[in-house]
Amino acid sequence: MKLSCLQENLAKALNIVGRAVAPRTATLPVLTHILLATDNGRLRVSATNLELGVNCWIGAKVEDEGAITLPARTLTELVSLLPSDRIDLELNNRTQAVRVHCSKTDTNIKGIDAQEFPIVPVFDPEGAIYVNADVLRKLIAKTVFAAATDESRPMLTGVLIRMSEDRITMYASDGFRLSVCSGSLSQPIAEPRQVLVPAKTLAEVGRIVGDQQVPVAIAITPARGQVLFHLENVDIVSQLIDQKFPEVEALIPKKFETLTVLNTADFLKACKQASIFAREASDVVRVRITPSEAGEGSTVDITARADEKGDNMNELEASCTGIPIEIGFNVKFLIDVLSVIEAPQVALSTVTHKSPGLFKGLGDETFQHIIMPINLPKS
Amino acid sequence: MKRVFIALFWLCLGGFGLMSPRPAAAEIKLPEGFVAEVIAADFDQPTAFDFLPDGRILVAERAGMVKVVKDRLIYAQPMIDLRHEVNTGGLDRGLIDVAVDPKFVVNGYIYLLYIYDAPQQKPDADEPRNGRLVRYTVVGDAVDPDSALVLLDDYVCETRNHGVGSIRFAPNGAMFVSLGDGAISEQKTELSYSAQDLNVLNGKIIRIDPATGAGIGPKWGGATEAGNPLYDSANPKSARSRIWSWGYRNPFRMGVHPVTGVPIVGDVGWNSIESLQQATAGSNMGWPCYEGDQLRPEYQKHPICERLKPSDVTPPFYAYSHAGANASLTGGAFNPGGNLPDAMTGDYFFADYSKQFIKRASLDSNGKFKVVAGFGEGMGEPVDLKFSPDGRLFYLSIFSGGLRQIRNVSATVSAAIFPEISCQRTPCVAYDGTILGEAPFTITLNFASVFSQTYLENSSFQSFLVNFGDGSATISVTKAAMLVRHVYAKKGDYALQVRGMPLTSLAQRRVTVGSAKPVVEIKSLSNWMQVKGGESLSLVATARDVFGRPLPDAPVYWWVNVVTPAGKTALPDVIGAKSTLVLPSNLPDNAQIEVMCAVLGPNYHVGVSQLTLLSRLQDGYIRTWWLSRGYPNLKIDEAALDNETNFSLAIGDKRFSLIRSLSQNIDLKNYLTPNEETFTQATHIAYAWVWVESPDERKALIGMNSDESLAVWLNQKEVWRNRVNRPFPDDFRDIDLPAVTLKKGLNQLLVKIAQTNASNATWGFKLRLLNADGSQMSDVRPIIYPMDALSQNNR
Incomplete structure (x- = not known):
């Protein structure tokens, strides 16, 4: 793997995927790493803790295709301290180390083979549901804070998302309060859908969606085990909470x-x-x-x-x-x-x-x- | 040079091995009770004709002009002159067909089919040339020359014979075009085998989309459409994709069955057989291996004919032998009924150019030809035959007689002896023969033309008896007084009968007195309904005539405009009684959506229904108000209107004018007529008025803010009065929030706004209705014209 990208872009990508990196106590060491992979002339930066996965693509000049995982903390700290300049990344396949060259700085970081990194699903537009970014941002901002943070009742740590015809409604409750917020879908859907998404995931989506203009696509895997939010240059994949959210309308x-x-x-x-x-x-x-x-x-x-x-x-x-x-x-x-x-x-x-x-x-x-x-x- | 070809035009090869001469003139013989009447004759080799919905008839001349006939007169100016690009350098070449789009009323399209001389090619040369099918848009009595759209130009006619044929429309709007094998008539030629080659258009009936020229694919125009038999979705304009039926020699004219949509094609034969073919999808008529149902020995020693099994060949529905004489079949048309005797309704009328006959074929219940009966002899040289939309039989004789109409003088229903009719609205006669008008309805019958010999060949009428059918006395009309005026006083349906004397023939017309306009009702929307951007509007309307009878086939058109203070934007037109339209997703707040539905009824009377939809407001503030003028030197507790509490606005009250504000804040100084006296005074007041329609009785809040004091009356009851001095433009709050009860239906809302202590300060208010719990009330509607709401309620 050999490529060049801008420090600014890489730092931003590492910041975006950083929340999905597993803590250093994770049983699988590779989960504390970030995957760097060339992908159709761009650089894909991925992280996952098996509950939440984030793919982020940035522009890069790719000379040799390839992929590697690098320790998240090391890489993120280093890149944040590099000057705002071009960064050259070159993988030594023999040593699995990456040479990070930026301006007058030369660093070598040892990595783990990308083969060991779990596959983070990518977006499939089939059956996706579209919602305007500003609508989604508002829905998240007005509900996520009401979700429970303690894990004793897991269903309350999630935000229930109901989608029907052209409406999307989010419900969040910690047992003492309830937030209900609704908005319009960009395109009506034929069949109602309902998923219980971890509030943490939605908070991430809300953080990353930023000032994006294009609608966000929401894809639910056929088995309903995962949900994927497809943003501009970022995919966020999350496990769904497999529990029943209480019937709150009556409250x-x-x-x-x-x-x-x-x-x-x-x-x-x-x-x-x-x-x-x-x-x-x-x-x-x-x-x-x-x-x-x-x-x-x-x-x-x-x-x-x-x-x-x-x-x-x-x-x-x-x-x-x-x-x-x-x-x-x-x-x-x-x-x-x-x-x-x-x-x-x-x-x-x-x-x-x-x-x-x-x-x-x-x-x-x-x-x-x-x-x-x-x-x-x-x- | 063109005249040279006159005698040779349009012949099949007879049994003599030479071109048939132009048929000798013969006397027209028709069954008793029918006469052939010349409509217009002064043409130069007319080849084809078709009807415009308003009664004009288009006649194509072989050299390349299309002329307009109206009221038996040929317009001096042609509708289009294509002589510079129409190739007439051969027997069958020229402008061969003209067709009017079935939706002409809407789109103004006509189609022309001819052999084309490209600019660099030698004009009218007897050389290989391409056939062309071109669409033009008619404007008035001419075509827009810039509107040409070439739909077909890849048909190659190698010789002077058997070129392009006919354009006909199927009931579903698909277009059939017949194309000859392009081979020379006189002798056997390899070119004839092209009729069996599915990669070229020669010797084919093709079926295409009249908008694009591409072949008809599956589900075109409806789920039941199976598509052309060889349709290739990857290449819809290939020959294979367009081909419908093949194996034709010279399928010059055809008529499409009005129900099944299958063309009955007259295939001009070679040495022996003239064939009427039923062109079902994928059928092969066998030429040149077969001529009609007979093997052609000349062509058998060729792999194409050796491979062709008899079972693959569709035998002709009806065929006749030349029997040692010339023959040239001219395919015809189905009789839609309404003019000829009922027994002939549904019959297929066809002709023979050489034999100069018109015959009719009856079909059995399975659509098979049952029997062929003679109809007319000595008809001239028929090259095109059609029924007008009201069921009259017209045919075109290329050399003698021009365009003729065959008239039924014995039947009880005859349009032809009818006098000319005029009425307040011209024209007042629909194609179905109905005379339409509103009571009291005066019609004028002018018998001058029916007494005239030039109009009516062989006329020997001495007088006419007229029975108006409304109980008034029968009158007799003679040449001494040929104008008859009659008034139908009452709404009704009458039979107007005209009996010619002494021939005793009777003609009858229906007279419908009442509103001639269709009554249109928009079913799927209601006035002032609130809609939002991106919403899919269901557009459903019904149309009835004045007697309440449905008009299911009347064309329905929708025009939808988005009206904002910045102007009016038209959305794409929609056609059809049941349609949908998606509103723009960026519908501005307080946009109004004008929906107009027009239905074209009989005789082009247009019925219209119109309503207005409102864009659902994001914030709920009412932006459309009736505003009074400003009244100087008055304070909030002083009245400018007499009996302020009981005030109710009458539409037309000159003191109030209608305003629409872009902003939620109604800035009064923007809208009130500048009045120095008002604005230079420290105190002044104004009133604002609106009706609010509520679907039920309910509790509500009125959310308001103002600069400065304000008072509010709801249904003539004061609900709020706030005597304050406050600025307001930057305050987004509803400071005044009285709880009120709205009644079901229209509520009257009067607001008085006072400026109390500054002459040049801002002055305004804002107001919205909220649910009792403070949430937005989205199902109430501000109404500017109460009659709109009331008429809606009466529906």
Whole structure:
């Protein structure tokens, strides 16, 4: 293998595939490596930890075809420190070492034969589903944060993706909150599809999709064991979670007693202030909603109290209809959801202080988020 | 030079071994009750004709001109003159056929078939030349010279005989073209074997796509289409891909069965047999190994004929022997009925140029020829024979008589003795003979031409009795008063009868009084329906005549425009009563989509139905409003309208004008008529009005913001009043958010916006409807003309 590429491109590719590299404790040493392979006049950079695999292609001037795996950490650290110049890579087939030459720097890195590297599937357009990159980015941003991070209930570490006709809807829940976001597919599909994708994978897709303009293709392997996201120059392959996601549609409240419309930015700022005190009181904030008779001049108080530290109270202007209510929420959850609502106003629907609160952007029908309330200590 | 060939034109070789002379003129003999009538005769070797839907007839002259006949007059200006490129240097050469596209009303296409002199070739030389099939687009009474599209130019005619033949259309729109073997008539020639060579077009009937000239492949125009027998999808324009049937000598004229789509081809014979062939897919008629059903001994000693098994050859449906005389079969056409006696409906009429006859063949229920009966003798030299769309038989005699119509003077249904009809709308007679008009409907019958000898050969009518069929008295028309005017007062269907005296022949026409326009209903869409970019619109419409009878075969056209404040963009036209159209994916917010459906009914009356669809708004803010003018020196709590609370806008109220804003913010200063008095005053107010249609009664929020104060009435009830001083253009929030109840159907919404303390400040508002939980309400529609909504509800 002999080729040249730009440091900038290689560094970017290594950064993209880096998240799929197995930790150094992995049983298979080759999984801690990154595969470099020539591929139709380009360089393919691949990594996999057997759950997640990433292929990334960059432009290269290929003189001799070939492939090799190099230790991920060594290679990534080195390339990031090389000058922004042309990098020449040359494999010594006898020693399985790669000479990395850049400007006045010469390095030799020992590798492992590419034959030992697991095959990372490549994209097959047959049956692929297309969704605009900005839609996908929005869907991921508004759901992934609500997925569970602890592995005790594996199905909750995933994001359920439902696709039907021209709609794509993502569901994520950690048992205390639920995010549902929907958007349009680029092309309608004939048969509904449903997959449970690890939230980590989607977070990677969201990170890599960046400002890509072309639609992202989603391919599900026939056995439904894997899903592949085909981006511009990057394929991300992931194992699917083979578990049933709970039926969450029923959890979304259909009725409400109180509707409160607040400025999203003001509400978020108040929550951030409250979180300074709430973090020492199980992250609980008290939200007291007081509708006025005329609907005008209603107020919402956000209060957090730490016995040791003190307390904080913010009064926000709001438009309210319905009955007064005082309800407790985990302030981290509030900050999470308010951070992803783009609408300048947020609509909070509540029933009682023991029922979940429903958050939506005012005038937005694509996103719904529910948060379970926390029992408030009597004040 | 062309005249030299007149006597030799279009002959098959008879039994004498020489070209048959031009047939001697003979007296026309037709069955009792029929007369042959000259429609137009002043042509120079007319070879072919076809009908335009509006009654004009195109007649091709062999030298290369197409002339237009209307009302028995030949237009001085030809529709097209191709004499410079049509080769007439041989017996069968020239402009041999003209055909009108079945969808002419829509596309204006005609097709010409001729032997072609390329620019560098010697004009009219008796040398090998290629045949050409060219499509032109008709504009008015001429063709657009730049519209030429060559569909076929790889047919080579080596000799002066047996060149290009006919263009005919199958019911599914596919085009059949007949092509001769290109061999010389007088003697045996190796060229004749080309009729058996499947890699050339000689001696073939081909079936092609009239849009491209390529062969018809499987599923062309419909799932049941099997494609041409030798179709090769890799090379759809190869000879094999286009060939439908082979083994012909000179398949000069043919007629396509209106149901089966199989051509019945008149193959001009050599020394012995004239054959009518049923050209089924992949059939081989055997020439030159066979002539009709007889072996040709001259051609047998050749591998092609030695290999050809009798079972591979399709015998003629009907054949007749020359019997020692000249003969030249002219294939014909199927009688669609409607003019000739019913017993002849479905018969195949054909002719013989040399024998000067027209005969008719009846088919049995299996489509086989049952019996052939004589019809006309001494017909001149028929070279083309067709039925007009209303079922009248026309034929073209190349040397004598020109274009003739055979008229049934004894039958109860006869168009020919009918007087000329005029009415308020011209023309008012449909091809099916129906006279259409709206009540009270005045028609004028002019008998001048039917009394005239030049119009009606052998006419001996002295008078006509006219019964209008509406209960009024029968009147008698004589030469003394040949104009008759009659008023049909009421809507209805009447039989208008004209009886010639003393011949007692009777002609009858249907008169339909009512709206002549088809009533069109768009079934799949409703007015103000919300659509989104990329959506596939189902376009389904039905058309009925004024009496509610369906018009299933009427052509349906759709025009769809995307209208935005920046202008109007037309989407591709769609044809068909059941179609689909995909909207552009980048449909702008608040675009309106105009959908117009037009149906072409009888006699070219066009019925139209139109509706408007709305692009679904991403943000829900209403951008289309009726705005009042600005009223100076008034504040939010003062009224400019009398009885403000009970105000209801009447369309036509001059104080209000319709505006459409690109932005969600309605900037009033952009839209109100500049009024110095208004804008220089510190305080002024204006009103905005819109109807909102809700599918049901429901709770809702009105999301609003304004600069500055505003008050809102919903269904004549004040629901909000906010006396504030605030800027607003950069504020994306809905600061005012009253909860309201929308009623089912139309809701009336009046907004008053006040500028309270600045003369030059911005002044505006925005408003949208939200569901009670704050989510977007996507199924309510702002309505600008309430009648649109009401008419929709009445559907």
